Amino acid sequence: MEEENFRDSIGTITKEGKRAWIFPKKPSGRFYQYRKYVSYGLLLFLLASPFIKINGNQFLLFNVLERRFNIFGFPFWPQDFHLVVVSMIIGVIFIALFTVAYGRIFCGWMCPQTIFMEMVFRRIEFWIDGDRGAQIRLDKAPWNGKKIGKRVLKWTVFFIISFLIANVFLAYLIGSDKLIRYIIDGPMAHLGTMVPLLIFTAVFYFVFAWFREQVCIIACPYGRLQGVLLDDKSIVVAYDHKRGEGESGRKKFRKNEDRDALGHGDCIDCFQCVNVCPTGIDIRNGTQLECVNCTACIDECDHIMDSINKPRGLIRYASEDEITKKAKFRFTPRMKGYTAVLTVLIGLLIGMLFLRNELEANILRLPGQLYERKADNIISNVYTYKLMNKTSKDIEDVTFKLHSHKGTIKMVSHDSFMVPAQELAEGTLFIEINNSALTGDKDKLEIGVYSGGKLIETTITQFLAPRSYN
Template sequence: MGQARHIPPDESFRDSIATVDKQGKRVWINPKKPAGKWYNRRMWFGYALLVVLLVGPFIRIGGEPLLQIDVLGRRFVILGQTFWPEDIHLFVFGFLASIVFIALFTVAFGRLFCGWACPQTIFMELVYRRIEYWIEGDWKQQKALDKRAWDADKLLRKSAKHVLFFLVAFVISNTFLGYIIGSDNLIRIITEPPQQHLGGLAAMFGFSLMFYGVFAFMREQVCTTVCPYGRLQGVLLDRRSVVIAYDRVRGEQRGLFRKGEDRSDAGKGDCIDCRACVHVCPTGIDIRNGTQLECVNCTACIDACDHMMGAVGLPKGLIRYASEAEIADHKPFRWTARMKAYSAVLAVLIGVILTLIVLRSDVETTVLRTPGMLYQTRPDGRISNLYNYKVVNKTSRRMSIRFEVREPAGDLQLVGRAIELEPAAMAQGSLFIILPPTSLDGMKTRVDLGVYGDERLLEEVSTSFVGPIGTNRP
C-alpha cells in the first residue's frame, strides 16, 4: 500500500474553497464590516454604476433606448443604434473583441472588474450586505444571532431582512427586465390591470425570485463556483499581473505585536498575524496565502491591514495592488509582450468593427424568389417572376422605400401599397420583376435592384430571375 502524498500545511487551502468544510457542507460567511479609503472609493464608484443601471432603461438617444436586448423580438439597441440579426457580422466581431479585451484586462489587472464593476459584487456588498449590517449588526452580532434560539427578536430581524431583500430583488430584476422588453412595456405591465399582463407579471415575479435567491442564499457562491470568469484566472494571470497581494517579503515571519519590541531583531516581519484581513473577506479566504480563485479584488483586506499597520506604527501597504514580480523582484508594472500582442489584436478588431459600422447601410434588404413559383409569361410577351422581400429600417426615422430594376432593363411591380417603413421596424411583402425576353441570359439571369429611401439610393441587392429555356440576349 503506497504512502499517502504529504501536503504542506501552507498549501492545503488550495484543495477546497473556503466556504466548504471537510464534510462538504456550506460554511456561511459573516464578514466584518469594511471601512477605509479603498472601500469609500469603491462605494461611490459602485453607487454611480447603480444609478446608471437603474435609469438606463429610461434614457433615450434619438428616440431609442440607451440599451435594449430584445431577444424575443430579435432587436438589439446599443447607444441608440438599432441592430438586427442581419448585422450578425458585427456581433461576431464584437464578441471576439470582447473576449480579447477580457483576456487583456485580466492579464494586466487581474480580477479588478469583479471588485469594482461586477453587478454581483456591487449588489451583494453595497446593497444587500449593508441591509444585513443595518438590521443584524456587524459580524459578531450576526454570528450570535444565527446561533441563538428562535425568539421574537430574531424572527423580526430575519423577517425584516428577507422582506427587504425581496423588495430590492424586485427592483433589480425589473430593471434588468426593462433592458429586455423596454421601459415602455415595463411601465405598461406595472400600471395596467394585472389580468391584461399575466405572462409579464409572471416573468417579473420569476425574475424577482431568482435574484432574491442569488443574493439571499447563493451570495459569494456565484463568484467562487458559478462564474466562469473566476475560473479563467488560473490561465490568464501571470507573475506580472496586478492583483491584490500580500507582501510576503516584508510580512514574513508573522508574529504578534508586542509594544517596544524590535521586530527585526526578533526575526519577525511586519505582519502581526491579527487576521483582520481574513475577518473582512467576503469570500472567507486568507489573502496571505497568495492569489486564490475566491479573491474578487474587493480591497476590504487592504483597508483592514492599513488600519492595523497605522495602529501599531508600521508602514502601510503590506497588502496592496501589486504583481508577484513587483513583490519578489521589485520590478515595476510594465506592459509585457503578451499584453502588447493582445492590444494589437484588439486594435485590429476595433478597427474592423468601426469600419463595418461606418459602411453599414441604413436598411437591410433581402429579395428572394417565392419558393415553388414558376415564371409567368405576360400578354405582351414579357416574363415575370414573383419575389418575397424584407426590408429592415436600421435608423430612427421614417422612410418611404422604393425598388428599381437597375440591371438588366426591366420593370418592377409591388403587390399591395407603397412601402412606408417606420423607425427601427421591418416591412415585408411581395413584388414582381418583369423582364423582356431579350434581357434574359439563359434559363437563370442575375438581376440587380436599387433600394431607394426618400429618393436616395440606400443599397443595392441582387437576386436571380428564371425564364424559359433557350431565351438568350441577342
C-alpha cells in the same frame, strides 16, 4: 504540505462538506470609499439605462423574444447579428487582456454581482444585524423575538430589493414603456409576465440572500478563467510575503519588542484581513481563485499598519514579480499580442458600424415559382420583398428600380409605399425583362431602393429564364 491544505477546498465549505457561512467584518478605508463612489455611478447607470431614451430609442434594450436590441440608443436587428458577434469577441479579448495586466479589477469594482452583494445587500445586513461579531452572536442565538424581528425585517427588505431588480431586469428585456404600461394595468391583467417576474425575483433573492459569494467561487465562468489568465506579472491584490514574514515569520504584536532585531516581518497575525474578506480566504496564502480583488483586506491591513506605525501597503495591488524580484510592471509579449488583436477587431467593428445600412433590403424569388413567358418575348419572375427600417424615422415614398437590366418592376399593390420606423415592410412584385436582354438562364439582377427619388440601398437577386433562348 500542511500549509497548502487551503488549496484542497474552497473557503466557504467546511471539512465536513457543509456550507461555511461567511460573516465578513464591515470594511472601511480609502479603497472602500472609492468603491462606494464607483458603485453609486454604476448602480445609477444600471437602474436608469432602460428608462433613458435617445431619439425615441431605449438606451439599452435586450428584447430577445422580439429580437430587438438597442445599444447606447442605436437599434440593432437580427440582421446585424455579425456586429453583436464581433462586439462579443472584442469584449472577451478586452477582458482577457485587462485580466492579464490588472487581474480581477472588474470583479472587485464593476461586476453587478459584487456591486449588489457588497454595496447593497451586505450594507443593509450591517445596518440591520450589526457588524461581524453581532452577526455571529445573532446567528447562534435562539429564535427569540429579537432574532425573529431582525430576520423578518432583513428578508422582507431583501425581497423588496430583489423584486425591484427583477423589474429593472424586465425593463431591459421587454422595454420600459411596456413595463410601465403593465404596472399601470395591474398584475392580474398580465399574469404571463407576472410569473416570470416572480421567478426572477426568487432567483435574485436566492443569489443575494443565500448563495452569495459562491457565485464568484463556483458559478462564474470568468472566475474559473483566472488560473489561465493570471501570471507572475499580473497586478492583483497581494500580500507582500517578503515584508510580512521577514526572516523568522509573522508574529503577534508585543509592545516594546524589537521585531526587526528578532527577524519577524511586519505581519502581526491579527487576522483582520481574513475577518474582512467576503469570500472567507486568507490572502497571506497567496493569490487564490476565491479572491475577487475587492480590496477590503488592503484597507483593513492599512489600518493595522497605521496603528503599529509601519508603512501602509503590506497588502496592496502588486504582481508576484514586483514582490519577489522587485520587478516593475512590464508590457509582456502576451499582452502585446492581445492588444494587436484587440486593435484590429475594434477597427473592424468601427468600419462595420459605419457601413451598416439604415435599410436592409431583401428581394427573393417566390419559392417554387418558375418564370412565366409573356407576349413579345417577355419573361416574368415573381418576388417577395422585405425591407427593414433600422432607423427611428419613417422612410417615405419608397420605390424600386432595375439597375442591371432594361426591364420593368410591377408592384402588386401600390407603386410607392412607406416603411415605418423600426418596422418591416413586405409585399410581392413582378420583374419583367425582354429575353433578348438576358445573358443566361440565371441572371443576377441589381435592384435599387429609392426614397423620394434618392437611392438609399441596392440589393441583388436572381432572374430565371428558359435555357433554350440563350
